[in-house]
Amino acid sequence: MSEPGAQAGCPWKRHVVDQLKQRDRVQRQAFEEIIHQYNRLLEKSDLRAVLSERLQVDKFDHQNRHDVSPVADAGRGEALLQEMAQIRIRHQEELTELHKKRGELAQNVIELNSQMQKKDKEIQANEAQMLQYQHRISELEAECRDLRSSLQDLERAKQTLRDEYDALQITFGALEEKLRRTTEDNQELVSRWMAEKAQEANRLNAENEKDTRRKQAKLQKDLAEAAKEPLPIELDDDIEVLQEEAAEATGDTSPGRAISRTPSRRVSKSPPGGNSRLHL
Amino acid sequence: MADDKDVLRDVWFGRIPTCFTLYQDEITEREAEPFYLLLPRVSYLTLVTDKVKKHFHKVMKQEDLEEMWFEYEGTPLKWHYPIGVLFDLHASNTALPWSITVHFKDFPERDLLHCPSNSVIEAHFMSSIKEADALKHKGQVINEMQKKDHKQLWMGLQNDKFDQFWAMNRKLMEYPTEEGGFRYIPFRIYQTMSDRPFIQKLFRPVSPDGHTHTLGDLLKEMFPAAIPQDEE
Numbered sequence: 368m369s370e371p372g373a374q375a376g377c378p379w380k381r382h383v384v385d386q387l388k389q390r391d392r393v394q395r396q397a398f399e400e401i402i403h404q405y406n407r408l409l410e411k412s413d414l415r416a417v418l419s420e421r422l423q424v425d426k427f428d429h430q431n432r433h434d435v436s437p438v439a440d441a442g443r444g445e446a447l448l449q450e451m452a453q454i455r456i457r458h459q460e461e462l463t464e465l466h467k468k469r470g471e472l473a474q475n476v477i478e479l480n481s482q483m484q485k486k487d488k489e490i491q492a493n494e495a496q497m498l499q500y501q502h503r504i505s506e507l508e509a510e511c512r513d514l515r516s517s518l519q520d521l522e523r524a525k526q527t528l529r530d531e532y533d534a535l536q537i538t539f540g541a542l543e544e545k546l547r548r549t550t551e552d553n554q555e556l557v558s559r560w561m562a563e564k565a566q567e568a569n570r571l572n573a574e575n576e577k578d579t580r581r582k583q584a585k586l587q588k589d590l591a592e593a594a595k596e597p598l599p600i601e602l603d604d605d606i607e608v609l610q611e612e613a614a615e616a617t618g619d620t621s622p623g624r625a626i627s628r629t630p631s632r633r634v635s636k637s638p639p640g641g642n643s644r645l646h647l
Numbered sequence: 648m649a650d651d652k653d654v655l656r657d658v659w660f661g662r663i664p665t666c667f668t669l670y671q672d673e674i675t676e677r678e679a680e681p682f683y684l685l686l687p688r689v690s691y692l693t694l695v696t697d698k699v700k701k702h703f704h705k706v707m708k709q710e711d712l713e714e715m716w717f718e719y720e721g722t723p724l725k726w727h728y729p730i731g732v733l734f735d736l737h738a739s740n741t742a743l744p745w746s747i748t749v750h751f752k753d754f755p756e757r758d759l760l761h762c763p764s765n766s767v768i769e770a771h772f773m774s775s776i777k778e779a780d781a782l783k784h785k786g787q788v789i790n791e792m793q794k795k796d797h798k799q800l801w802m803g804l805q806n807d808k809f810d811q812f813w814a815m816n817r818k819l820m821e822y823p824t825e826e827g828g829f830r831y832i833p834f835r836i837y838q839t840m841s842d843r844p845f846i847q848k849l850f851r852p853v854s855p856d857g858h859t860h861t862l863g864d865l866l867k868e869m870f871p872a873a874i875p876q877d878e879e
Binding site for chain 2: 380383384387388390391393394395397398399401402405406409412413
């Protein structure tokens with residue numbers, strides 16, 4: 368029916384348009400109005416034809432019924448005219464009615480339009496709010512994520528600390544155990560050492576005693592030897608006192624007290640020295 | 648683009664002033680007035696002549712009415728040709744308005760197709776559209792359309808709604824720009840003085856060496872006799 372052309376502004380396109388306009392002028396515009404008017408006339412004349420036909424029929428009926436009443440005929444025509452006028456009035460009323468209705472409907476349209484606008488605004492507002500909330504939600508979600516991750520970090524840190532603590536606890540336990548054992552060892556060693564010392568002391572004591580006894584025995588023998596040869600020596604008081612004390616300390620083994628005066632002096636000096644050292 | 652739209656509108660709204668007169672031998676009860684009408688060029692006779700039928704029915708007896716058909720200077724007018732084609736073919740050289748004679752009897756069975764209802768016109772119209780699309784896009788566009796789209800095309804034509812029709816027809820007139828045109832140009836060259844009613848052959852819009860064919864190229868190839876007349 369038409370060619371969708373290549374580029375706009377081609378001279379041939381202009382030509383086609385002009386030719387079409389020309390054709391329209393000759394074939395359409397020249398006849399448009401006249402054909403319209405003719406058709407209106409045709410309608411009118413048709414209406415008139417129908418009316419006049421009805422008039423004829425009525426007249427015919429009328430004449431059939433009342434053969435002699437020429438006056439009524441005129442009245443008949445008048446009645447018809449009146450009827451037409453009534454029809455016209457009725458149509459006029461109907462038209463007014465329709466106009467009124469149209470006005471109402473137009474009003475309705477305006478109202479509905481304004482309502483629609485209001486609703487549109489509401490929708491927009493709601494949408495904006497929704498957007499805001501969406502924003503807030505995403506913010507909160509981000510925050511929540513952050514918190515969750517920091518919580519995780521803390522938990523990890525806590526775990527690390529706990530592990531460290533446990534490790535230290537274990538180390539502590541081990542050390543404590545070691546300390547206990549060491550203390551025990553120490554005690555044992557000390558007690559063993561004490562026992563050793565005691566033994567040595569006993570041994571020394573025994574040796575000392577043996578030594579002492581040997582010396583006493585030797586002294587006794589010396590004394591006995593000395594007693595055999597008479598000795599004119601007077602004993603002074605001091606020596607006598609010392610002699611008594613020495614006899615008491617050594618357990619009074621010698622049968623003759625008065626005899627062991629000289630040796631008791633040496634003995635009384637040495638045992639006290641030995642004893643004091645052993646008691647440490 | 649504005650030019651294109653103007654052309655589409657002017658083609659669509661092209662009208663032919665026509666005077667319908669009842670055939671003299673038809674029996675009427677009273678004198679039949681002629682009936683004048685502006686016929687749309689792109690429509691079909693039987694689609695736009697309801698008023699004509701009504702007009703002449705009024706003056707005729709019911710028993711004398713058969714299918715209406717039209718004739719111009721002795722030639723029965725084929726309703727399945729677009730009105731513009733009929734006019735340009737038979738009456739382009741006569742004075743306007745175009746005078747068509749209306750018949751209600753003696754239907755010329757050998758020359759015309761019966762047209763009992765508008766659905767027959769619709770079927771014919773749609774088949775033309777499909778045929779054209781088969782040439783333009785191998786029928787792909789029309790086949791992809793839905794039933795209601797087809798209906799819209801038809802209703803647009805039937806009710807003389809330019810925008811309604813072209814909203815759909817636009818799709819049928821599109822082509823990929825890289826191809827520079829349809830596969831083939833759907834065209835028919837109608838002729839009166841021939842045993843064949845029209846020429847219809849495959850014709851590409853672009854020549855093998857890439858230049859765009861014009862209407863002149865088409866006529867030169869299909870109907871060389873038209874060229875000298877054109878140049879007169």
